[in-house]
Structure formats: structure tokens, C-alpha cells
Amino acid sequence: NPSRFPQEYLHHFYGYQPEPDRRKRAAASRDDSHQTRGFCDKVKKMQRFFGLTPDGKLSQETLTVMKKPRCGLSDVEPHGATVRWTKRTISYRTLKNQACHRKTSRTLKAIRTALKLWSSVSLIRFRRREAKEADVSIAFVSGDHGDGSPFSGKGGALAHAFLPGLGIGGDVHFDSAEEWTLNSTGISLPVVAAHEFGHALGLSHSPDPGSIMYPAYNFAPSLELSFDDVKSIQHLYGENPNFHLQSLKRPPPKTPDKCDPDLSFDAVTELQQEVVFFKDRFMWRKHPSFVETRITLISNLWSNSVPSHLDAVYENVEKNFILFFKGDQYWKVQQLILQEGFPRNISDLGFPSRIKSVDAALHFRDDRYTVFFTGHECWRYNELRAVMEGSPMLIEQHWLEIPFPIDAAVYYEGFVNFFKGNKQYKYDFGQNRVVSVSSANDLMDCEMGKSNKHAL
Ligand SMILES: [Ca+2]
Ligand SMILES: [Ca+2]
Ligand SMILES: [Zn+2]
Ligand SMILES: [Zn+2]
Known part of the structure; x- marks a missing residue:
């Protein structure tokens, strides 16, 4: 049902809780604006996150942004306690999958590229492991795959990951219904993988559109961490001694600041x-x-x-x-x-x-x-x-x-x-x-x- 889409989106990504039908009918006579107000607040929250006009209305542009491909994790996860690995060397493995068996070596290369973004600036190290258990299990799956967060075909959620921890903790799932590529023609695997590994290392979503942890998919020709991404991962795991911010020819990009006295416009x-x-x-x-x-x-x-x-x-x-x-x-x-x-x-x-x-x-x-x-x-x-x-x-x-x-x-x-x-x-x-x-x-x-x- 297409009219249920915004409710489902806000439920999934912004914690919107629609009242059960029975209670809704009972409440209707008392206060029928309550439900609408709760919904409106969530629309505004989503609009603020994405820099849209926060009027609480399901405008064409709000729906357009809602329909964009994105990460499957919520934008309002509690930001309080940080979860991180207590060790510095993390093992990973990719699960064999028929659908992408043909291009396994290219898939692995994309995954290594994405992991390296994080390991080159912090003290975290990744080791590939073919054994049954690894800290970060990477899988291409579709539909309901048994973790309570089913994918729903091409578009919408592209992937999701689990915060550091035992078992499913640290695991990364890519929706095999997407057209994964290494460039901009489909959905770029290196771009999405870099984002998901951020979650697997303990980072949550950022409202900064220049951050790799921004939840909406966007393809940038040069895959790189932003200045703030570098600072966030170093905060969790320490600085890589081989990484010198000051001596870089091209330092990590900073998102322009509207209050920067030197700001100019295109x-x-x-x-x-x-x-x-x-x-x-x-x-x-x-x-x-x-x-x-x-x-x-x-x-x-x-x-x-x-x-x-x-x-x-x-x-x-x-x-x-x-x-x-x-x-x-x-x-x-x-x-x-x-x-x-x-x-x-x-x-x-x-x-x-x-x-x-x-x-x-x-x-x-x-x-x-x-x-x-x-x-x-x-x-x-x-x-x-x-x-x-x-x-x-x-x-x-x-x-x-x-x-x-x-x-x-x-x-x-x-x-x-x-x-x-x-x-x-x-x-x-x-x-x-x-x-x-x-x-x-x-x-x-x-x-x-x-x-x-x-x-x-
Ligand atoms: Ca999908
Ligand atoms: Ca101009
Ligand atoms: Zn995400
Ligand atoms: Zn999953």
C-alpha cells in the first residue's frame, strides 16, 4: 500500500509508533489530533535531519528524499553509550553466495578498499579469515534473512550492519537485490561498504551530508573519509602513527560551515x-x-x-x-x-x-x-x-x-x-x-x- 510508505519509513528510521487500530478508535473520540501530531513531529525530525523545510508536511521533496536509496539503520539510535571493539585487530570474512559468485574477487577488492579507509587513519587492523567465525561476517542476502530486518527488493534499504559485539555484532548485510557496481552506474559497493563498516566499528548516523556516515546514498567520485569521520574513528580507536593529518597533500575534506567568515558561494x-x-x-x-x-x-x-x-x-x-x-x-x-x-x-x-x-x-x-x-x-x-x-x-x-x-x-x-x-x-x-x-x-x-x- 503506497500510502503506508511514509508511516513505515518514519517507523523504521525515526521511531514513529502508530497506535494499534483498536486503541486508535477508542482514542479518536477523545483526541483525534494526538496521532497526527506525533506523526507530524516525526516528519519534522526527518526533514531537519535532511536539511528540508521542517514544516511537518509530506511535500513532494520530502517524499523524494524518503524514497532515496539509503542505509537500513535508524537515524535516531541512542547516541549515549558508545559501543566499540576492545581489541585492535578485527577479523572479517565474506560468505559465499551464488548470486555474486562470479565476481568474488572484485567484491573482495571493493571490501578491502572500504576497510582500508578506516584502518589507514586509526589503530584498527583488519585480517581476512576463512574460518567459520569472524568478528565481521559480510553477506549478500535478500528479503527476510532471519535477523528481523528484512530487505524489500531493489531500492530503499541497501544494506545494514550491527554495532560491535559477539555473534551477529559487527556483521554487515548487503541487499543482493541491488545492482552492485564498482563505479557510479549502479549502487557503488565501495561507497556503501565504507559506510556500513563505520557502523561495524561503532559509529552511528551523522546529519552532516559530507560525512560517510550520512544515511542517504550518494556517489562521490573520490571515496574518502571526511575530516570529522577521521576524528570520530580516531576518537574510538586512536590515531594511526603512520597517518599525519598535517603532512597530507590533500587533507580530508571538511563540510563547508555556514558561519565560516571566509565562506563564499558558487x-x-x-x-x-x-x-x-x-x-x-x-x-x-x-x-x-x-x-x-x-x-x-x-x-x-x-x-x-x-x-x-x-x-x-x-x-x-x-x-x-x-x-x-x-x-x-x-x-x-x-x-x-x-x-x-x-x-x-x-x-x-x-x-x-x-x-x-x-x-x-x-x-x-x-x-x-x-x-x-x-x-x-x-x-x-x-x-x-x-x-x-x-x-x-x-x-x-x-x-x-x-x-x-x-x-x-x-x-x-x-x-x-x-x-x-x-x-x-x-x-x-x-x-x-x-x-x-x-x-x-x-x-x-x-x-x-x-x-x-x-x-x-
Ligand atoms: Ca533494497
Ligand atoms: Ca557562480
Ligand atoms: Zn547507516
Ligand atoms: Zn540483515
Whole structure:
């Protein structure tokens, strides 16, 4: 029954307890809002975890995120007592399985890659064991496999694991109904295995979308632990003496912090009533009814076909689509779905071939046009007629005092906000000048951002 899906999702991942039918009927006369309120609270909890607008409604985007492939473990496991192995050398074994027998050596390689992520930074060691018993038994199973957490076919839960302990403790189960691959074409085994081994070592889910312990599946081309993942595993098992954070050419990535005074943005756009800020694989959403801006993955909302490290984004509210720009390509998304025939080349919008990318897009809802910024030039695109109007203008002549090339631009509360590096320039049309300069993250809920604002 499809309408039961959200209840089941919230029951499984957020501890939602629907009242039994008999009690529900009895309670209905007394307080029929009780059940709804409990449900709503769980929806909000899930929305906060995934950086969605926490309105408690089963919106299209909430359902979209619920339906994404993910880890089968709960997001609200008690975080109190940490469970960890008391020894430093952990044995593992893979159970023979007919379905994936053909590619056993590739499976083993993927598993070794995932284990190595954790062992290379901490004092934990893994030893493969063919004997009957191992600390971490790895199996590909399907449907009900006898541990009370059945898989339900392709999609949904991809795998689950058990926290360190005897018997089933530390074991990892992969759903054999998934199309497991070593790259991005299906579900990446190394990516999911790295996450599940985190559980097998004692880590629980993280709401940080940059963490490998984030519960939603997302494929990143380079499989690596985040800075916080490294710190978490070292906290449990100690630092690997061969691992020197300071001397690494490429240190583990840190998830961008909305209150970092040096934060800059790739793109900023209006989205319905919200303002959305893009950075790398991440985005923050500022909703007028909610104080907190929460981080989420671009891929959580817009399938993996919208790239990270975007150049520009804008929403055409009237025609109800969003355009994403990166390099000489652009993507059109409607109702969270990538439209057919995209990405296309930006020359289709009327740019000459010398323009290889756009820096920012600024959409004016009421006047139905969009201004594109490229280097020292700006272009006016007529949304009604779908044509570029005339030749480009110089930014310095049209937008006085605005530094170029710019990073991003957005229309917000009657002003145009230009972003460049860690600065934001608030531009007044009427006066045709910059009225204030503040830090780029000024619109985020950071006191720090507000304090260094000054009027010109
Ligand atoms: Ca599944
Ligand atoms: Ca940009
Ligand atoms: Zn998990
Ligand atoms: Zn299982």
C-alpha cells in the first residue's frame, strides 16, 4: 500500500509508533489530533535531519528524499553509550553466495578498499579469515534473512550492519537485490561498504551530508573519509602513527560551515519563497518562516544528474522550472525531475561561442527577464520571448561599484545581492549604487555574520 510508505519509513528510521487500530478508535473520540501530531513531529525530525523545510508536511521533496536509496539503520539510535571493539585487530570474512559468485574477487577488492579507509587513519587492523567465525561476517542476502530486518527488493534499504559485539555484532548485510557496481552506474559497493563498516566499528548516523556516515546514498567520485569521520574513528580507536593529518597533500575534506567568515558561494537563487545557497556538493536553504538555515546535498533534491560545483542557478517561477549552469552546459529541472534533452549547450540561450561559462544568473520575476554575468559583461535574457536581448553590456557601466567577475547574484527583499569571495554587496536600483557591504553569509543565522556588517 503506497500510502503506508511514509508511516513505515518514519517507523523504521525515526521511531514513529502508530497506535494499534483498536486503541486508535477508542482514542479518536477523545483526541483525534494526538496521532497526527506525533506523526507530524516525526516528519519534522526527518526533514531537519535532511536539511528540508521542517514544516511537518509530506511535500513532494520530502517524499523524494524518503524514497532515496539509503542505509537500513535508524537515524535516531541512542547516541549515549558508545559501543566499540576492545581489541585492535578485527577479523572479517565474506560468505559465499551464488548470486555474486562470479565476481568474488572484485567484491573482495571493493571490501578491502572500504576497510582500508578506516584502518589507514586509526589503530584498527583488519585480517581476512576463512574460518567459520569472524568478528565481521559480510553477506549478500535478500528479503527476510532471519535477523528481523528484512530487505524489500531493489531500492530503499541497501544494506545494514550491527554495532560491535559477539555473534551477529559487527556483521554487515548487503541487499543482493541491488545492482552492485564498482563505479557510479549502479549502487557503488565501495561507497556503501565504507559506510556500513563505520557502523561495524561503532559509529552511528551523522546529519552532516559530507560525512560517510550520512544515511542517504550518494556517489562521490573520490571515496574518502571526511575530516570529522577521521576524528570520530580516531576518537574510538586512536590515531594511526603512520597517518599525519598535517603532512597530507590533500587533507580530508571538511563540510563547508555556514558561519565560516571566509565562506563564499558558487551560486545563489530564489526558490519559491526561499533563498538557496550553493557550495560544492552542498546547499543551504533560507525559508522566511524558519530561523535556521540547514545544509543538505544538492543530490538529495535533484537527482544525481545535476552536477556539483555549479556556476549559476535561477528559478523561473512563472514557467516553474530551475536552470543549473556549469561550464558550457545547463540543466533544466521541473518538479524535481531533469527534463529530457538536457544538459544542453549554453549557446542555445543565445550566447556567442566565445562565452564558455556564466558566473551568475539574476532573475527578475516581475519583469520576466534574467541577467547573466560573464567576466566583465552582463547579458539580458527575455524569458517571455526566450531570446537574448541585443549585445552584452559592461558591468562597470550598468552595475556601479560591483566587483567582477562575480560569484553569484540574487534578488532579495527589494535589493540585488551580489556575492564575491566572502563579501556580499547589497545594491539599490533606485539609487543605482551599493548601499551596504557585509559578509557573504550575512543571510545565514550566524550572529558573527551580522556583527561585521557596516553601512557605506
Ligand atoms: Ca533494497
Ligand atoms: Ca557562480
Ligand atoms: Zn547507516
Ligand atoms: Zn540483515
